[in-house]
Amino acid sequence: MSPNTLQGAGSGVKSSRTDLFESPDFYRIDDLLTEEHKLIRSAMRDFVKQEITPYIEDWCQRAYFPTDIVKKFGEMGAFGPTIPQNYGGGGLDYISYGLIMQEIERGDSGMRSTASVQGSLVMYPINQFGSEEQKQKFLPKLASGEYLGCFGLTEPDHGSNPSGMVTNFKEMDDHYLLNGAKMWISNAPEADVAVVWAKNEEGRIHGLIVERGMEGFTTPETHGKWSLRASCTGELVFDHVKVPKENLLPGKSGLGAPLMCLDSARYGIAWGAIGAAMDCYYSARQYAMERIQFDRPIASFQLIQKKLAEMYTEITKAQLLNLRLGQMMNEHKASTAQISLAKRNNVATALDIAREARQIHGGMGITGEYPIMRHMMNLESVITYEGTHDIHLLILGNEITGIPAFN
Numbered sequence: 001m002s003p004n005t006l007q008g009a010g011s012g013v014k015s016s017r018t019d020l021f022e023s024p025d026f027y028r029i030d031d032l033l034t035e036e037h038k039l040i041r042s043a044m045r046d047f048v049k050q051e052i053t054p055y056i057e058d059w060c061q062r063a064y065f066p067t068d069i070v071k072k073f074g075e076m077g078a079f080g081p082t083i084p085q086n087y088g089g090g091g092l093d094y095i096s097y098g099l100i101m102q103e104i105e106r107g108d109s110g111m112r113s114t115a116s117v118q119g120s121l122v123m124y125p126i127n128q129f130g131s132e133e134q135k136q137k138f139l140p141k142l143a144s145g146e147y148l149g150c151f152g153l154t155e156p157d158h159g160s161n162p163s164g165m166v167t168n169f170k171e172m173d174d175h176y177l178l179n180g181a182k183m184w185i186s187n188a189p190e191a192d193v194a195v196v197w198a199k200n201e202e203g204r205i206h207g208l209i210v211e212r213g214m215e216g217f218t219t220p221e222t223h224g225k226w227s228l229r230a231s232c233t234g235e236l237v238f239d240h241v242k243v244p245k246e247n248l249l250p251g252k253s254g255l256g257a258p259l260m261c262l263d264s265a266r267y268g269i270a271w272g273a274i275g276a277a278m279d280c281y282y283s284a285r286q287y288a289m290e291r292i293q294f295d296r297p298i299a300s301f302q303l304i305q306k307k308l309a310e311m312y313t314e315i316t317k318a319q320l321l322n323l324r325l326g327q328m329m330n331e332h333k334a335s336t337a338q339i340s341l342a343k344r345n346n347v348a349t350a351l352d353i354a355r356e357a358r359q360i361h362g363g364m365g366i367t368g369e370y371p372i373m374r375h376m377m378n379l380e381s382v383i384t385y386e387g388t389h390d391i392h393l394l395i396l397g398n399e400i401t402g403i404p405a406f407n
């Protein structure tokens, strides 16, 4: 055990370091936020300081998913902040949602995955495409954290190209018969419900709500990840699962339905990734001011200042991008390509910042004493899921030229 840890507190080994994080705001973006936005951010930041940052190093080292965080997120309103209040959601705007994702991912990208899958990929499709009965049955329990959900789109042979999926269902007398498998599914091993995308006998994609306990439905865990270690990931296996007919999402079919969910989740990631970047920058600045080499703080060297100045610049640019995108989301004017630009830019920016911050910390940067290496490894997943870095480039290429270059 590290000398900087204390045994036994909370749901893991508690770090003795006090988290004093403050976010940069060089361009006075706070002046553009409402009092409600600032209150929500502040409450979420306090929550992360109390419930996540003291334990996250231990959880990640042990590849442990703290199931009790699900209820706590529910109590904090982190699940489905934009879902209407009558279904248990927060009824908040998209800038509030972005700020919540930023603060959670400042703590850890895996924790943000738990929250954004639940809100954007499980509650969102039920709210958008679900029947009134489905909304009433599932949304309040997902909002409160009584239920954990997951989203099954990716398959072993169909990742970037989900339209090729082979998971399928047949209409029987009083149920649908579901067969197939999904892979790389966040939350799967602990999920109570799964929103699953599968083809009907005509090859049309539909969403189905599959519930834990249905015969033939299993969720084996994926082990050995070097990234998102505090998030649980698994497969969804369907072996002649009888799904009641009332569990089909009636509101929309076709690939456009899951892609709409991805728009919402990718938007949250654009904000979240900058949270991770802020944490790396904050730690790097602090370390550079304190670390003495050649009888001077390393912050006094021009090469270190260059790294810090460039991090600060890129964080500021990304904050402005997020705010404008959030305004367009609130007006329902943000396009898929605009969201792709922000997801792609901000995750790559965060990964670059994590790598530069790692350099500033020298050898200490590879240890769990500082959050850097954990963020860096997490971001290697974030740059791949919800559409890879290159798929988002092709979405932008399509926007610019009108020519899809995917196949």
Ligand code: TGC
Pocket (backbone or CB within 6 Å): 112, 113, 114, 116, 117, 151, 153, 154, 159, 160, 161, 162, 163, 186, 254, 255, 256, 257, 259, 260, 262, 263, 336, 385, 386, 387, 388, 391, 395, 404, 406
């Ligand atoms: P394409 O022909 O472009 O579109 C198929 C149909 O969908 C419509 N559409 C949309 N509708 C609504 N909203 C959108 N954003 C839409 N984008 C497209 C489109 O109009 C068309 O409709 P129709 O009526 O003509 O059929 O589709 P394509 O097969 O060429 O694929 C395009 C591509 C490659 C961009 C898309 O497949 C894609 O985005 N691939 C990446 C896959 C991906 O992002 N997977 C993510 C899985 S979930 C995940 O990673 C969760 S991680 C969670 C965490 O832990 O945080």
Ligand code: FAD
Pocket (backbone or CB within 6 Å): 117, 150, 151, 152, 153, 154, 158, 159, 160, 161, 183, 184, 185, 186, 187, 228, 233, 381, 384, 385, 386, 387, 388, 389, 390, 391, 394, 405, 406, 407
């Ligand atoms: P592939 O699609 O095989 O891509 C491999 C490489 O080929 C990439 O570099 C890609 O950019 C490139 N490539 C592919 N097609 C093209 C092309 N046309 N042109 C140029 N380059 C191309 N999915 C879910 O459904 N739900 C989840 O909850 C979920 N959670 C995840 C959690 C983690 C930790 C991870 C790692 C993944 C998760 N995913 C989830 C899956 C994720 O969305 C996929 O990994 C991602 O979409 C990429 O698919 P793939 O891994 O099959 O890579």
